[in-house]
Amino acid sequence: MFIAPLLLSFGLGALDLQSSPYVDRVAALVGDHVILLSEVRARASLVARTQHATLAQITDAIMRQVADHLVEEQLEDMEAKRLAVTVAPDEVDHAVEQLAQGNNTSVTSFLKEVDKQGITVPELKDALHRQLVESKLLLMRSSQMQRIEEKDLRARYDQMKRQVKDPKDLKSYDELKGELVNDLLQERIQALREDWMAQLRAKTYVEVRIGSGS
Amino acid sequence: MRREAFSAAFIGLLLCAACDDEFIPPRVPQKTSTQPESTPAERREAACKSKELPPPAAAKAGDGTTDPPPTGSVAHIDFDGAIEEARARAAIGIATGDTLTLQKTQDAMKHLYELGDYDDVRLEARPSPQGPLLHFILQRRAKVGEIVIHGGTIYDSPELENAFHAKSGAPYNPVAVVATRTKLVDALRQRGYADASLNVVGARAGDNVDLCIDLHEGQKVTIDAVSFRGLVKVKEDELKGLVDTDHGRINTAGGILDPSKIDEAISKMAEVLDAHGLAKGVIQTKTTRTGDKVSLAFEVEEGPVIIVRRYEVKGDLATDGGAYRKLLTLKSKDPFSRAKLLTDITKINELDEKQGRKDLQVQPQTQADDKNNTVDIILLVVDPKKVKPPPPPPPTTSNKLSH
Numbered sequence: 187m188f189i190a191p192l193l194l195s196f197g198l199g200a201l202d203l204q205s206s207p208y209v210d211r212v213a214a215l216v217g218d219h220v221i222l223l224s225e226v227r228a229r230a231s232l233v234a235r236t237q238h239a240t241l242a243q244i245t246d247a248i249m250r251q252v253a254d255h256l257v258e259e260q261l262e263d264m265e266a267k268r269l270a271v272t273v274a275p276d277e278v279d280h281a282v283e284q285l286a287q288g289n290n291t292s293v294t295s296f297l298k299e300v301d302k303q304g305i306t307v308p309e310l311k312d313a314l315h316r317q318l319v320e321s322k323l324l325l326m327r328s329s330q331m332q333r334i335e336e337k338d339l340r341a342r343y344d345q346m347k348r349q350v351k352d353p354k355d356l357k358s359y360d361e362l363k364g365e366l367v368n369d370l371l372q373e374r375i376q377a378l379r380e381d382w383m384a385q386l387r388a389k390t391y392v393e394v395r396i397g398s399g400s
Numbered sequence: 401m402r403r404e405a406f407s408a409a410f411i412g413l414l415l416c417a418a419c420d421d422e423f424i425p426p427r428v429p430q431k432t433s434t435q436p437e438s439t440p441a442e443r444r445e446a447a448c449k450s451k452e453l454p455p456p457a458a459a460k461a462g463d464g465t466t467d468p469p470p471t472g473s474v475a476h477i478d479f480d481g482a483i484e485e486a487r488a489r490a491a492i493g494i495a496t497g498d499t500l501t502l503q504k505t506q507d508a509m510k511h512l513y514e515l516g517d518y519d520d521v522r523l524e525a526r527p528s529p530q531g532p533l534l535h536f537i538l539q540r541r542a543k544v545g546e547i548v549i550h551g552g553t554i555y556d557s558p559e560l561e562n563a564f565h566a567k568s569g570a571p572y573n574p575v576a577v578v579a580t581r582t583k584l585v586d587a588l589r590q591r592g593y594a595d596a597s598l599n600v601v602g603a604r605a606g607d608n609v610d611l612c613i614d615l616h617e618g619q620k621v622t623i624d625a626v627s628f629r630g631l632v633k634v635k636e637d638e639l640k641g642l643v644d645t646d647h648g649r650i651n652t653a654g655g656i657l658d659p660s661k662i663d664e665a666i667s668k669m670a671e672v673l674d675a676h677g678l679a680k681g682v683i684q685t686k687t688t689r690t691g692d693k694v695s696l697a698f699e700v701e702e703g704p705v706i707i708v709r710r711y712e713v714k715g716d717l718a719t720d721g722g723a724y725r726k727l728l729t730l731k732s733k734d735p736f737s738r739a740k741l742l743t744d745i746t747k748i749n750e751l752d753e754k755q756g757r758k759d760l761q762v763q764p765q766t767q768a769d770d771k772n773n774t775v776d777i778i779l780l781v782v783d784p785k786k787v788k789p790p791p792p793p794p795p796t797t798s799n800k801l802s803h
Contacts, residue, residue, distance in 0.1 A: 207524040207535075209464030210509055217575055220513045222506055223463060241466045329666055333684065391578035393455050396463075 214253050214394045216260040223396060226253045235304030250397020257394060259316060261386040266319050269326065273318040281314045324379060331378045339366045438605065443546045447610035450601040453574045454609055456519030456542070464524065469505055474498050475531035481538040483517050488538065491515055500525070500532045508536075516573070517541060541571040545608030552617040554588060560613055564600070572602075572609040584615075592620040592656035594694075619692040623655055630700040634676055639698065642668040657687065657694060669698070677705040677735020679775075706736040709774040713748065715781035718755035724748060724781075736775050748779060759784060 214221040230252045231241040266272070286296035300310050340359070343366060347353050356362075438446065474496050482488040492508035494500070505523055512521045520539040525532050547566045551557035561567070564580050581598050588596035595618030602611040626643070628636045643651050643665040650658040651665070666683050673681035680703030688695045711732050713724040727747040730740040745762045752760040760781050767776040 206465040207526045208467060208469045209462065209522065209524055210469075210505055211463070211522040212509075212513065212520055215575060217579065218514075220510050222509055224469075224502060224506055227466065326663075329663055329684070333682070389578075389582040391453075391575040393574075 211395075213396045214257050214392070216257050216392055217264065217390045219260050219264070221253065221256050221260065226256060226396060229256060232305070232309060238304070246397050250394065253394050253396050257392055258383060261383065261390060261392075262316070262320055262323060264390070265323055265386060269323070271319060271322050271326070273315050273322070277318055278311050278315050281318060282311065285314075320379075324375065324382070327378060327382055330381075331374050334367060334370050334374065338370060339363060342366050342370060440546050443603070443605050443610045444548045444612070446605075447546060447601065447603045448548055448612035448614070450603045450612070453577060453600060453602050454604045455574065456539070469500060469502055469525050470527035470532040471500060472527075472531040474500050475528055475533055477534045477536070479536045479538060481518075481540060482536075483538075483540060487515065488512060488536065492536070494534070500534075505534075512536065512538065517571070541573060542604070542607055542609045544568055544570045544572050544611060545605050546610040548610075548612040548614075550614045552615045554591070554593070554617055555584060555615060560584075560615060564611075564613060566611055566613065572611075577611075588617060590656075590658070592622060593617050594621040594657065595619065621656065621689070621692050621694055623651070623653055623657060623696055624690075624693040625653055625695045626651070626697075627695070628698045628700065630702065633678065633702055633705070634672060634700070638672050639669050639700075642672070651696065657696065662696075666698075669700075671739065673700075673702065674737050674739055676702075677707065677737065678702050679706045679736050679738065680704065704773040706768075707774050708732055708734050708736050708777060709769070710776040710778070712777075713779045713781065716760060716783035716786060717781050718752045718757040718760060723751065727751060730777075741777065744779065748781065752781070757783075 210222055210224045212220055213223040213226045226249060227241060230244045230249055233248065233252065234241050234244050282296070283293055286293045289296055289299075291299070297307055297310075300307070343359050343362060346362075347356055350356050474494060477489070477492070477494065477496060479485050479488050491511040491514075493511060494504050494508050498504070505525065509521050509523055512518065517540060518538045519541050520537075522537040522539075524535040524537065526535075527533075544566060545568060547561070547568060549557040549560050549566065551560050555563070563584060564577060577600055581600050585596055585598050588598075595616075597616045597618075599614040599616075600611065602609050604610075628639060631639070644661045645652040645655060646658075646661075649655050651661055662685055666685070669683050670681070673679075673683070682701045682703070684699050686697045686699055688697070708730060709732065711728065711730055711734075713721060713728070717724060728744050729747075730737060730744055734740075741764065745764065748762050749760075752758065760783055763780045763782055765778045765780055769775070
């Protein structure tokens with residue numbers, strides 16, 4: 187290491203070279219796009235704040251999960267650019283309004299509560315923006331989603347019936363139908379997303395250099 | 401919603417739902433499948449037996465402190481591993497005496513990587529009484545060693561060699577390799593080679609990476625028939641003309657399948673169903689492959705015609721109700737149309753704006769009667785200033801925000 191004599195020649199002899207330096211490095215590659223360790227840390231510290239923890243308490247496994255998530259966001263961003271999918275600020279505002287409404291509160295009170303959880307308004311809006319972009323991209327692929335048919339709902343109901351000790355404990359099919367539709371819809375959206383993400387990953391060079399096992 | 405529940409929900413929003421195990425290329429150092437004494441032939445064989453592209457060489461470990469970068473005016477910058485230090489110095493955009501910020505260090509790292517000469521870029525920054533000391537560590541790209549190329553009839557070996565810049569001694573860039581593979585496979589599929597695959601794998605041999613490129617074009621798959629099923633109220637000709645065939649090249653008998661154009665056609669077909677009042681109509685495609693032929697079927701479930709029973713504009717109107725009613729394109733007893741409903745909402749918004757009430761919102765409220773296939777629609781004009789905040793949640797509710 188040639189830095190120490192050089193530093194001495196600059197009169198920087200008081201430097202403590204034993205302490206840990208600040209390090210930044212390439213944490214992941216998504217095609218030509220670089221995700222830096224500092225960017226993973228920034229997102230991880232947000233996760234830490236919501237858990238009332240510090241960044242130093244974040245495990246390697248969580249860092250890896252955060253990096254993987256940033257990779258997926260980047261893949262989505264690239265796809266959104268390719269397909270010219272955008273989300274306007276008022277769409278994000280509307281999503282905030284809906285969240286507030288879902289929590290039976292006003293937007294002002296909701297944002298105050300979000301702030302108490304350690305999340306700033308721009309961070310919340312950024313997260314919602316990303317979610318809206320993803321929803322629009324998934325909607326464009328919805329024709330590839332397997333349709334939910336009556337026989338699927340019946341099959342799911344029969345499965346539930348087999349799982350309960352006494353079938354009489356189970357609500358009727360008609361009573362549960364709405365719930366069954368929702369469950370199946372969520373599963374199929376998730377399957378659609380996974381399939382889409384696998385396709386995006388196959389088209390792009392993806393490499394994650396941090397976290398467990400690194 | 402309780403605090404814990406809220407946090408969990410927000411982390412879900414940040415990390416999303418799909419963080420299951422996915423395939424990520426393993427991090428180096430990776431087991432090298434060739435020994436230094438291997439012959440070129442053995443190295444080529446090893447490269448073709450590999451299952452994936454080797455990732456870049458191992459970077460220096462250790463991530464230092466989790467504290468932010470040191471602040472103040474930069475006292476010193478040096479580089480380790482730079483091919484041309486002046487070029488690297490120009491790329492970082494930070495000079496001695498500059499005030500250091502996180503954004504500047506991030507930009508510097510990205511600009512260094514964008515030079516394309518390095519597999520890895522690392523910054524170590526330490527505080528000193530004179531200001532931060534920056535040490536950039538750069539890892540040069542490996543070079544391409546042995547190359548094996550199995551070409552096809554559309555792309556022969558020399559074409560593949562050119563496309564991949566696969567010359568012995570050239571820098572090995574896995575990002576460019578994967579991008580080229582995607583581009584070539586997409587081009588083959590657009591020409592009807594639906595089964596085309598291009599396998600690019602490799603193995604590390606010392607400082608080199610040996611590559612194996614193997615193209616399988618497969619057969620050209622063409623459409624033998626296009627059909628429409630399930631049409632009763634809508635005529636086939638109304639839908640058929642909406643499929644872009646690019647002068648017989650795609651999505652028609654004798655042509656090849658182009659899924660993106662089929663998706664466009666389905667969107668247009670949905671508009672036709674909407675114009676017929678078939679609000680519950682669904683169109684799906686089904687393809688059946690037999691050898692090098694594929695049949696394409698548009699399966700339509702028209703569903704019932706939905707009739708508008710009640711259609712009204714109410715609420716905080718900016719002018720008299722008659723002015724609003726005159727604008728409406730959808731009327732009671734008409735077949736329901738989403739397109740017409742959206743047109744009416746836009747017209748109401750325009751009228752409100754003309755009245756100086758751009759702030760008014762139109763909230764459509766619909767009530768469907770599935771037995772009689774009718775729908776009641778109220779276009780509720782809402783003045784946001786008059787909206788009262790909803791009552792606080794009951795204390796026993798665990799799924800809501802706490803106050």
